[in-house]
Amino acid sequence: AVNLRPESRRFAIDIGGSLAKLLYVQREDEARQELGIKKLDETWPGAQLSVHIPEIGFILNFFAFETRNINDLVKFLRENWGSGISSKDVRATGGGAVKYAENFREELAVVLNHLDEMDCLVRGLNFLLTKAQREVYIFDHEPLLSAAMSEPASPSVFPDLENSRKFVDASDDPFPYLLVNIGSGVSIIKVTGFGEYERVSGSSLGGGTFWGLSRLLTNCKTFDEVIELTKSGNNSKVDMLVGDIYGGEYGKIAGLDASVIAASFGKVVMKKEAPDVYGWAGMWKQFVRAIKGSSYLWLNFLLSTPALGRFLRWMGYDKKTQEKLANLGLRSAFSANDVALSLLRMVAFNIGQIAYLNSKRYDVQRIYFGGNFIRDHPYTLAAISFAVRFWSNGETQALFLQHDGFLGVIGAFLGNDD
Ligand code: ADP
The missing domain is CATH 3.30.420.510 (Nucleotidyltransferase; domain 5)
Incomplete structure (x- = not known):
């Protein structure tokens, strides 16, 4: 008691x-x-x-x-x-x-x-696992799961979470199992009994990576804001898909569908640098970008004006701004919601894959995912479930917890x- x-x-x-x-x-x-x-x-x-x-x-x-x-x-x-x-x-x-x-x-x-x-x-x-009912669940939402690889987010397939959780009963003997705890980093623990466990693996690509990179690449102030963004994202605008490389699927050898992600964030590599435009058109373009963006974009707009621009260049602002903009320019070619979804899927797929490999390595069938990275976010649940299902050829299902962040x-x- x-x-x-x-x-x-x-x-x-x-x-x-x-x-x-x-x-x-x-x-x-x-x-x-x-x-x-x-x-x-x-x-x-x-x-x-x-x-x-x-x-x-x-x-x-x-x-x-x-x-x-x-x-x-x-x-x-x-x-x-x-x-x-x-x-x-x-x-x-x-x-x-x-x-x-x-x-x-x-x-x-x-x-x-x-x-x-x-x-x-x-x-x-x-x-x-042994005391609480309605704690363990499988994420059971086929439309979102089958769109999990790289299809654009469609709010219409957005699940009503309550109906997408298939609960699994508590059990007196839940062992053995793997716990994949996704906090800032990831710990993978094999549990064989009460107080009997071994930390068998881990990864430094975890919730902290997702949230850290989100802060760098988007202007989001809170984690929940990023999660909101993912719901309107389309990661195929940021990720390099098999179809982008082959112009179609790579069916003959690996059975890889055109929509499979070949390289997360790979499309950034495929982007040509946009040539800078001068004159009135350039000024207008810089103005629009400045409205959307940061102080450097404003500075760049001012640089594009004739008189003030000449003065600022004379003051040496040109070079500094161009250096900063080299990165920002590429960044502004991608929308934050697409980047956010790409990041989320990158981290979640990777963890799902490592989890599956460890379940094979230690011959454990049940994999529980915990940590605050998951909470009740549909894309996270879908991506992890999809990864485990994909790599296990449908043999293993990811198990989630209502109180994942509070273990x-x-x-x-x-x-x-x-
Ligand atoms: P830790 O014990 O390492 O802090 P948690 O299990 O609490 O790990 O998970 C932390 C992760 O949860 C963060 O890295 C982030 O990905 C995610 N997260 C969920 N909600 C929030 C939030 N409100 N603020 C920050 N991170 C959050």
Whole structure:
């Protein structure tokens, strides 16, 4: 049974490279506490998530904050619970539990009791697999799945997620299985029993890569904005497809359909540099680009005007701007939504493939995907499901979790004495 005494036991924290997760546990019969949700919504819309697990009689309230704003989490704790948790141990996992231990001690007088990250992930997942109903699901949306390789996004095939989840029942004996946890990076863990596991592989191309490159290549301010963009994207404008190389499918040898991605982002290579246009037409073109783009595009527009342009060139702004624009110019030839979808599929396909290869290597049939990279994003679910199905010739199906991003914090909450 889960013990909620002392009071600090109600909390657990998992601070990863990208996100800091908080769990606050209440008993079913307790009055629901109104937490500072409103303020939270400004930090990260939809950050709060609560789940009721009737099997254990508890309500688990989950919150997430961006780790770069770790003080928001500290403030959130202080404002909602104040002295209730002070000078007590709070169970915590993830690298940030070590890195930010001082912040918690100084600001809240809270001592973080650090638990091993992999232990917590596995313990959290084992708990959900054996105790929670309607937790594990298969993404079952054929139109999106069959469009997963490179077809343009079509809002009309956009799934109503509730009806696209096919739930799998909890089981007393879920072993062996692979956990592919997609956080900032990727960990692949083979689990053979309660507390019995081995981290067999991993990848540095994970959620952090997707989100990091998205920040570089698009103007998105939040992760959810990028995900929104992907929904109107067409990655075949950015990716080099088999059809782009062959002018059709490469059927004879490999059975590769024309729509298969040959090289993610390869179409950027195929693009010819646009010649710069001078005179009035050039000025107009630069003006339009400047409206759409950054301060360098504005500078370039001003450079294209006769008198001011001559002055700015004399001041040496020409060369600097041209250097910056060499990159920006190529960037502006691609739309952010296409780039976002291409990135998402690149990262998700790659992880799906590595996951499948490891399931073969260790002869494990069940593959669970966790981590906040997934959440409930249809394209991510479709791309991972598609990759696993494609590489396994339809033999293996990717398994997802309703609380994919909170495995570690659940494990930390349960502690070592479950
Ligand atoms: P970690 O413990 O390494 O922080 P998580 O499992 O919490 O890993 O997943 C972090 C990843 O989740 C990010 O790299 C990003 O791809 C994705 N993500 C989902 N939602 C957000 C968000 N609101 N802000 C930032 N990243 C998010």
